[in-house]
Amino acid sequence: MTTASPMNVTGNTSVPGEFAYGSGHINPIKAIEPGLVYEASKEDYIKLLCLVLDQAIVRLISGDNTTCPTGSDKVSEQDHNYPSLAAVVVTPKTPFLFKFHRTVKNVGLANSTYKAKIFSNSTEVDIKVVPEVLSFKSLNEEKTFDVTVVGQGLSDDLHSHVSASLVWFDGIHSVRSPIVIHRKRFF
DSSP states (O other): OTTOBOOOOOSSOSSOHHHHHTTOBOOHHHHHSOSEEOOOOHHHHHHHHHHHSOHHHHHHHHTSOOOOOOGGGOOOGGGSOOSOEEEEOOSTTSOEEEEEEEEEEEOSOSSEEEEEEEEESOSSEEEEEESSEEEESSTTOEEEEEEEEEESOOOSOTTOEEEEEEEEEOSSOEEEEEEEEESSOOO
């Protein structure tokens, strides 16, 4: 996902490109040396499954006596440490704010600095990354960052969406994460 090249949406489609074709065109050479990786444990995936399935089904999938989190321990889809950043705007024409917290691991060069850049064709949202620079001193070192997406609202159209990308670049590696804020669940 993070090393794929973005694709252009062709044809008359109301589905955002990321839902129409995924993260993009895979580049196997870049995938061998991605620079940064987003890691998630089995427990992270179980928490994500607990959002959409009942505990009995999650236990069948996990093969153990997993207990789904409840109350304040429950996570949201945005909390999953995954390269893509997606959120649903439930109420149209209403201001929104989404925060995504992510952790990346350096698997590129031991001493490297990555700078964040946002690519967006939309004026409907303001996207900020904090910090904008991640400096690593060793391999397998982890750093965290937050992405905040603020908008004045999406239209009434159920297919209304905003697509963007966050790219971390160290001069060699380009690590891309798609960002999609949309009105309708496409999955």
